[in-house]
Amino acid sequence: MGGGEWRRVVVGVSGSPGSLAALRRAAREARRDDAELLVVLAWEPPGGDLAHGRSICPLPVADLRRDAGSRLLAALDTAFGDAGPGVPYRGLVVRGSAGRALVETADRSDDLLVVGAGWRGRVCRALFPSVARYCLAHAVCPVLALPPSPLYRELASVRRRVGLRLPLDARELTEGRP
Template sequence: MNVIQDEERGPMDGPGGRRIVAGVSGSLGSLTALHRATAEARVTGAELWAVLAWEPPGGDIAHRGGPCPAPMAAWRRLADERLLSALEGAFGSAGPDVPLKCVVVRGKPGDALLAVAGQTDDLLVVGAGARGRLRRAVWPSVARYCVARACCPVLAVPPSPLHHALDAVHRRNAWKLPLDTRKLAD
């Protein structure tokens, strides 16, 4: 799989047909959304664009005075590896059975996804994780941002019920509480 960097693509790059643009971060929610986007691409015959947004550590403000090219290249390479790792985790080494384009964009996730899914016939697919008030205050929702500002249809995919069970197991492990594995089989 080839990864396209944000400077390498034009705004209308790709075929004239419909594109399914999926935001990928490597989280369980984004992988669920990626599988749903793949299913949509399969049904409609569209091309799947897997998009990962990245920012330099400290954000762009820290690097406005002229960042050193070596760290920037290393961070870009890490973003490429993160996207490829997420795709391999989602589909294995065989990849999805639909045409796939991998895109890595430097910028905030919401802005990057909207820039790539800029055509009215695109479909933007994002994970819509379960969020409480505290999480919304600290980490704004990319899904909400995209739904409010997109010029194309947006599909916000809720988390799988298995995510809740997995989160409960992680919490029990973090607090070093005993785990009853019989409850996992239900």
């Protein structure tokens, strides 16, 4: 969609490889369409609001919000370095679940919402709802869900082997690669 069809490109970041890829893609879309980039990091207290409120010694909300802001700045720095995304942008730290925060931020029909859709096993899908699926089901604007890099599965396999202290031959990592 060229020629400024989108006025805003909204992207969710968490610092994960998938969210960083989504952030870089969102910046490209914003440059192409001469749009503003809204970078959103959603946060919740550990265990959620209910557990936080009932905690004997809860962490101060201001500290949690400041930590979320630091994670947002770290994600921007990791994705773009000192050069920045190359488009006008705003960073937003939103208290709440990621899917809801993104859908509520991308609330215009002419927005574009960009999310990373990572590989998720059955257990992970059962315990943690997919942000991408939530956004696809609830957004009032177009949603661009980026699939994970093909290398992501290989990296996860290496992590599992290392974590289980299984033998790993580094030559296996380069087989079939130019």
